[in-house]
Amino acid sequence: MSGTTALERIIKRQSEIAVGNFDAIRIDVPKHRVYSVCNLRGGVGKTTLTFNLSYYADRLLAIDLCPQGNLSYFFDKEYYLHGANIRDALLPYLIPGMPSVERIASYVGATNQYFDGKNVYYIPSSNELYLLPSVLNSALNLTDGGLLDSTQRLAAISNALFSLRKEIKRETTQNNLDKCLIDTSPFFSGGTELSWHASDALIVPVRTDRQSINSFELLIKTMQSSASFRKYADKLEGFRTPKIHAVVLTHCGWSTRSGARSLPNQQTKVYLQQCYDIMSRNRRLLSTDNPENHLFILDDFLGSGRVSSLESKPIELLKQGDTKTFDRVKVTVNAAVEKCKNELRFIHRLLW
Ligand SMILES: Nc1ncnc2c1ncn2[C@@H]1O[C@H](COP(=O)(O)OP(=O)(O)OP(=O)(O)O)[C@@H](O)[C@H]1O
Ligand SMILES: [Mg+2]
Structure with missing residues (x-):
């Protein structure tokens, strides 16, 4: 493990997730x-x-x-x-x-x-x-x-x-x-x-833009605020703060350089690092104290996302090449759909 940064390890793990090689990944989380x-x-x-x-x-x-x-x-x-x-x-x-x-x-x-x-x-x-x-x-x-x-x-x-x-x-x-x-x-x-x-834990989607990062910081501030969420923390029997269980960077793009198919693009890396830094500063809010256990990527779904929402059909059931015509525009399920399925399946395994 030494010699690599947390971000490099998260990206490497993400390339195993992309191909469904879940057995190569060990994450111990409650x-x-x-x-x-x-x-x-x-x-x-x-x-x-x-x-x-x-x-x-x-x-x-x-x-x-x-x-x-x-x-x-x-x-x-x-x-x-x-x-x-x-x-x-x-x-x-x-x-x-x-x-x-x-x-x-x-x-x-x-x-x-x-x-x-x-x-x-x-x-x-x-x-x-x-x-x-x-x-x-x-x-x-x-x-x-x-x-x-x-x-x-x-x-x-x-x-x-x-x-x-x-x-x-x-x-x-x-x-x-x-x-x-x-x-x-x-x-x-x-x-x-x-x-x-009502929740034991939170799943926080963060889009690859500055405003979503700000909102993630606002969420963390609100979780700890004695003026809002924690207003009755000391008085109410049964009060608890949910843990942050998964931060999912959504709409992620990948490098188009040849030979770099499983590397996130620069924008994705920048926001991944920012999420990691926020999580590192707030370890005690996480389900475990290691941010690496809780940061994941979800690809930009592209056509798959459009077809999925037009048909109310889970991405898991889509196949590459499926098409849907809507408002006379043809939308096609793209080749990356299998990768998106693996990303979703992995997040599911992390929860239950
Ligand atoms: N990983 C993704 N890749 C590409 N598009 C996505 C992805 N996730 C969501 N979208 C698209 O982004 C848009 C917003 O998604 P969604 O409605 O899930 O967001 P939301 O956070 O629930 O929004 P709101 O706060 O308004 O409820 C939708 O058009 C959806 O299809
Ligand atoms: Mg919504």
């Missing part, structure tokens, strides 16, 4: 039950990663906690017409008198043919999630009115902040599931905040 996919920035690949990882998992509850509902749309193009959703799960904890609802999760295989036979359920989004930050704030502020003694006050805060945690427990038990993957919005207040209180 496994968790509940993961939240988040970065406080839009368009970095949170939903795409959640959707594709869902396909590999067994006995999974996926939750769409983003008001845009993109994950729900992947699972069911008409999700907003059917049954209960995340609003029905959370509001009874936040608004006195709201009746609670049971069996909110839907079977994904019923509405997305590619999940038929897979043991994957999901809780759909609701566009009312846009109002969640203010509803949650009102619920927490109500406890400041002087009507409650300190024990009652803490019970009310715990009820609100751990609402999602309790619902995950109830839904996984009722549906005989043992894992959970949560897709979040780019904003902390409301849904993402509840997801952190």
Whole structure:
């Protein structure tokens, strides 16, 4: 190992991952039950990663906690017409008198043919999630009115902040599931905040641009902030900070120099190094104290990504040369699709 830098080792490992040579790789990390996919920035690949990882998992509850509902749309193009959703799960904890609802999760295989036979359920989004930050704030502020003694006050805060945690427990038990993957919005207040209180660990997609790096730093700052996420850390029984389990650099490009097919391009290397440096400075937030165990690459999906989202079809099921015509433009699954599958499969193995 000596003589090589961490970045060189990560890149070398990534070339083994690319060809599916997983046996050559040894990473010892603890496994968790509940993961939240988040970065406080839009368009970095949170939903795409959640959707594709869902396909590999067994006995999974996926939750769409983003008001845009993109994950729900992947699972069911008409999700907003059917049954209960995340609003029905959370509001009874936040608004006195709201009746609670049971069996909110839907079977994904019923509405997305590619999940038929897979043991994957999901809780759909609701566009009312846009109002969640203010509803949650009102619920927490109500406890400041002087009507409650300190024990009652803490019970009310715990009820609100751990609402999602309790619902995950109830839904996984009722549906005989043992894992959970949560897709979040780019904003902390409301849904993402509840997801952190519910998660054992985070998966953080970072796109190869400066803004995504800034958002990753903001995420780390927010995790440690006593004004926001840690506001009730010392008072609430059961409070814990999720670990950062995987940082996934998305939309990565590779060198086009001949003979350099498995080398990331310069831009990818720059952002890989920046992620590594941030992780090194914050080791105690990681699932293990070695950043090398937690930094991975996801290629730019190119045509495969387009075909996958147009058909709501996991990348795992695409084959090179598959085509889809949309708006009279023909999109083709590119040759790198096998590499993307291996990258996704490896991230899945790191989780469960
Ligand atoms: N690895 C990737 N390579 C190429 N394109 C990707 C990759 N991951 C995601 N995309 C594309 O980038 C766009 C944004 O992806 P996605 O919707 O998953 O991001 P997001 O973080 O969930 O965004 P939002 O914050 O708005 O919910 C989509 O068009 C998606 O197809
Ligand atoms: Mg999204």
